[in-house]
Amino acid sequence: MVRKDIPTGGDAVDTCPSCVGPMFDRIAPTYDLLNHLLSAGRDYSWRRKVTAQLRGREALHIIDLATGTGDLLISLLRGGPNATRAVGVDISESMLGICRKKLQRRGLADRVDLVRADASATSLPGGSFDVVTMAFGIRNTADAAATLAEIHRLLKPGGMALILEFSLPDGGVVRWCYLKYLRWVVPRIGVAVSGDRYAYRYLDKSIEGFYRPQAFRSLMQKAGFREVSAVPLTFGVASIYRGMK
Numbered sequence: 001m002v003r004k005d006i007p008t009g010g011d012a013v014d015t016c017p018s019c020v021g022p023m024f025d026r027i028a029p030t031y032d033l034l035n036h037l038l039s040a041g042r043d044y045s046w047r048r049k050v051t052a053q054l055r056g057r058e059a060l061h062i063i064d065l066a067t068g069t070g071d072l073l074i075s076l077l078r079g080g081p082n083a084t085r086a087v088g089v090d091i092s093e094s095m096l097g098i099c100r101k102k103l104q105r106r107g108l109a110d111r112v113d114l115v116r117a118d119a120s121a122t123s124l125p126g127g128s129f130d131v132v133t134m135a136f137g138i139r140n141t142a143d144a145a146a147t148l149a150e151i152h153r154l155l156k157p158g159g160m161a162l163i164l165e166f167s168l169p170d171g172g173v174v175r176w177c178y179l180k181y182l183r184w185v186v187p188r189i190g191v192a193v194s195g196d197r198y199a200y201r202y203l204d205k206s207i208e209g210f211y212r213p214q215a216f217r218s219l220m221q222k223a224g225f226r227e228v229s230a231v232p233l234t235f236g237v238a239s240i241y242r243g244m245k
């Protein structure tokens, strides 16, 4: 499905699961390296900030959608006694394969079930999780509203959604520099390291085409979340959205 609902800042990008899944299968071997390189290591601290939101809560049953190679899942499970069990969901078997190995190496595999599914329709039982997390995933799903509805369905009453996603700085020189970086630097480093010409052009288009923070907060409210908030990170290049069921 090609997104037409929001401006893309150029060509539209294809976010149907049958297109996005194979793309992540292709880039899985170099995903972690490029992730850390392109974000200059900021991604570690962004995920830690998501994990910090669980402080003071215990014995949580967590589901991490679009878990990818598992960095957020690992951060959540290592964050303390908060997360007892977790489920990781992803559409790409190759990303899940790398995630599985990382969990095994860290002795965390017995606390996690990995499931291959579309995050917007998981078929997992509703009302069964205390926390649903999703880092850099919702932008890739074909229908963000449907994914938010699924997140809401998966949560127990009183449960918390934490969504980490790229955003664009508000304006001025930071935004100008960041857009240059996204449009010119990211695709060139991306292709040099991963060998995939499409994936890192897709990254730019999907970030530029994603909802602005205010619009995404409204979408969360429409999906039924309350106490919705957005915290900008690193000049607004990413945001943590939080909502309660």
Ligand SMILES: C[S@@+](CC[C@H](N)C(=O)[O-])C[C@H]1O[C@@H](n2cnc3c(N)ncnc32)[C@H](O)[C@@H]1O
Residues within 6 Å of the ligand: 017, 020, 021, 024, 035, 065, 066, 067, 068, 069, 070, 071, 072, 089, 090, 091, 092, 095, 117, 118, 119, 120, 134, 135, 136, 137, 140, 141, 142
């Ligand atoms: C940019 S990666 C983020 C991975 C991980 N959450 C992280 O923070 O590094 C996006 C992930 O979303 C997955 N994905 C894309 N569309 C999906 C969908 N519809 N359902 C489930 N996973 C999806 C991809 O396979 C990929 O692993």
